[in-house]
Amino acid sequence: MAKLFRAAIMGPPGSGKGTISKRIAQSFGLQYLSSGHFLRESVATNTDAGVPVMTYIERSMLVPDHVMTRLMLPRLEQLRGQSWLLDGFPRTLAQAQALNSLYQLDLVISLNIPYETLKERLSDRWIHPASGRVYNMGFNPPRVQGKDDVTGEPLIQHDDDKPEALMARLRHYKDVAKPVIDLYKSQGILHSFSGTETDRIWPYINSLLSTKMHIQPSNVFQTQTP
Numbered sequence: 001m002a003k004l005f006r007a008a009i010m011g012p013p014g015s016g017k018g019t020i021s022k023r024i025a026q027s028f029g030l031q032y033l034s035s036g037h038f039l040r041e042s043v044a045t046n047t048d049a050g051v052p053v054m055t056y057i058e059r060s061m062l063v064p065d066h067v068m069t070r071l072m073l074p075r076l077e078q079l080r081g082q083s084w085l086l087d088g089f090p091r092t093l094a095q096a097q098a099l100n101s102l103y104q105l106d107l108v109i110s111l112n113i114p115y116e117t118l119k120e121r122l123s124d125r126w127i128h129p130a131s132g133r134v135y136n137m138g139f140n141p142p143r144v145q146g147k148d149d150v151t152g153e154p155l156i157q158h159d160d161d162k163p164e165a166l167m168a169r170l171r172h173y174k175d176v177a178k179p180v181i182d183l184y185k186s187q188g189i190l191h192s193f194s195g196t197e198t199d200r201i202w203p204y205i206n207s208l209l210s211t212k213m214h215i216q217p218s219n220v221f222q223t224q225t226p
């Protein structure tokens with residue numbers, strides 16, 4: 001059996017974590033866990049715990065560490081024996097330490113994307129709330145405007161993608177991410193990628209994962225090489 005592979009992807013709001021994670025999951029067969037998606041799911045399905053969580057998300061504030069670890073760590077427990085990729089968790093040093101006490105990550109990808117690029121992307125972003133599918137009116141528009149490709153249901157825009165909320169998220173992201181990035185750097189597992197286009201960053205990530213996992217990716221994205 002192939003060695004288990006555990007990875008995380010970090011980056012400010014709109015940096016392409018979700019887009020790149022889906023490509024990694026498809027190409028390399030990793031289970032993909034998005035903290036933002038699980039939070040929104042918990043809001044949609046569990047009214048008691050969901051309501052306070054929604055107030056953090058709407059105000060662009062980080063959800064408390066104990067809520068995040070309680071949400072994410074049991075899901076990893078269910079994936080025992082499988083390789084996985086975390087998107088958006090850990091986001092604070094306390095979350096990284098909680099994760100570290102249970103699992104040793106093999107690789108952490110950090111995305112550095114200019115602010116102007118982030119602002120443009122997020123103001124154009126639409127979501128299918130039930131599935132978490134994300135569209136961008138320029139980069140990957142839905143086939144029918146305003147409708148989800150799979151279900152045909154209406155797309156919505158999140159309150160935390162509006163400009164005031166976005167500035168606050170970006171400022172806060174930098175402060176909180178620094179000690180997490182320093183931790184993974186000190187463990188020798190941090191790989192940073194900079195740029196304004198996901199399609200240009202992707203081939204480098206693809207190539208890094210092929211090397212680290214000792215496997216060739218298995219889908220359409222494999223044709224792109226640096």
Ligand code: G5P
Pocket residue numbers: 011012013014015016017018019020035036037039056057060061062063064068087088089090091092095121122124125126134135136138139140160169196197198199
């Ligand atoms: P989320 O849901 O994790 P964020 O804020 O970290 O949200 P987000 O917004 O999901 O991150 P992303 O995943 O980094 O962004 O990026 P993406 O969705 O792939 O791409 C952004 C947009 O750009 C998309 O429309 C995409 O199609 C487009 N795009 C991608 N590449 C390109 C390109 O090259 N060109 C163009 N033109 N477009 C492109 O977290 C939400 C909230 O949950 C809480 C917090 O409140 C957070 O604000 N939360 C946590 N709180 C505490 N601890 C944690 N661990 C938490 N995790 C979530």
Ligand code: MG
Pocket residue numbers: 017018034036087088
């Ligand atoms: Mg995301």
